Amino acid sequence: MKNIIYLTLFVAILIPAKSSFAQQPCGVVVGAGPIGVGVMVPCPPPPPPPPPQRVIVVRRHHDNVPPQEPKVATTVPVPGDLNNLDITDVNRWTVGIMFDSTSSDEGGLAGSMVFGRFLFLENLSFELGFASLSSCTNCNSLAHRKDSRVHFSTNWYWNRIKHSGFNPFLKAGFIFSNITMYNDSDASSYTSAVSGVEIGGGIEWRIIPWLSLEVQGTFMSNEQSPDDTDDYGTIDSHLRNGIAPVNASGFNFRFGINVNF
Numbered sequence: 103m104k105n106i107i108y109l110t111l112f113v114a115i116l117i118p119a120k121s122s123f124a125q126q127p128c129g130v131v132v133g134a135g136p137i138g139v140g141v142m143v144p145c146p147p148p149p150p151p152p153p154p155q156r157v158i159v160v161r162r163h164h165d166n167v168p169p170q171e172p173k174v175a176t177t178v179p180v181p182g183d184l185n186n187l188d189i190t191d192v193n194r195w196t197v198g199i200m201f202d203s204t205s206s207d208e209g210g211l212a213g214s215m216v217f218g219r220f221l222f223l224e225n226l227s228f229e230l231g232f233a234s235l236s237s238c239t240n241c242n243s244l245a246h247r248k249d250s251r252v253h254f255s256t257n258w259y260w261n262r263i264k265h266s267g268f269n270p271f272l273k274a275g276f277i278f279s280n281i282t283m284y285n286d287s288d289a290s291s292y293t294s295a296v297s298g299v300e301i302g303g304g305i306e307w308r309i310i311p312w313l314s315l316e317v318q319g320t321f322m323s324n325e326q327s328p329d330d331t332d333d334y335g336t337i338d339s340h341l342r343n344g345i346a347p348v349n350a351s352g353f354n355f356r357f358g359i360n361v362n363f
Contacts, residue, residue, distance in 0.1 A: 193265075193311055194221040195219070196362050197219075197363075198316060200357060201356060201358060202233045202354065203356070204346075204353070209247075209344040211249055211352075213236060215233035215358075217229055217231030219257070224259075225258060226257070226258055227271075228255075229256070231251075232251070235248070235249045235251070236249075237345050241343065241344035242343045245283070246345065249279050249280070249281050254275050259271045260272075272303045274301045279296050280294075281293065283337050283345070293335075296348055298323050300322040301321055304316060313359070314360045314362060315358075317357045319354070320354045333348050335348075
């Protein structure tokens with residue numbers, strides 16, 4: 103009977119001790135059972151450190167890729183810079199109207215001219231014009247002269263023509279004129295057909311690409327008439343004031359406005 107009691111007490115002591123060990127962290131001393139026996143809870147060993155990682159660098163060679171050609175930068179004209187454009191970008195056709203005049207020692211003529219021009223090269227153009235001029239009727243009310251002219255000329259620009267700005271040029275060509283002398287005192291007239299050459303120059307100011315102002319100055323030399331009678335026709339000598347003869351050379355001055363397209 104005593105042995106059963108001792109066994110029961112021994113089991114009662116062991117059960118609380120096991121439960122105490124399970125609830126305590128490792129490395130802590132705890133009392134076991136009612137008799138106060140101190141027991142240290144053992145800690146498990148730490149986990150082993152991870153093995154070092156080895157870094158592998160893989161280099162890939164593209165043997166089948168063709169070499170790329172270097173890119174060439176293209177120059178785009180700045181919108182504000184209109185002077186360095188190609189001839190295909192410049193308005194090559196021009197139509198204009200001008201005040202036209204001829205001055206000589208014996209008298210002068212004034213009138214108007216219309217012309218057309220084509221820019222053939224960057225610094226070369228061809229021009230065809232028609233003009234009508236008359237002598238001063240206020241200076242001489244008894245007689246006057248009237249010219250109908252056709253001219254063909256070549257214009258050579260000092261620099262390649264600009265889309266805007268000043269374009270100076272040299273001018274040379276031929277003039278074909280129908281000159282009529284009118285004797286208003288007896289209503290008679292005489293017409294002569296003469297040809298001549300003109301050499302000079304001018305300057306065109308292109309305000310905007312399609313609109314320009316122009317000034318020209320040329321020296322004109324007409325062919326000589328067969329005799330002096332043809333110089334004035336039926337106009338008597340006392341009626342020739344302010345009227346230049348048919349074969350008179352002179353200076354042509356023109357200015358006007360052009361449309362370019």
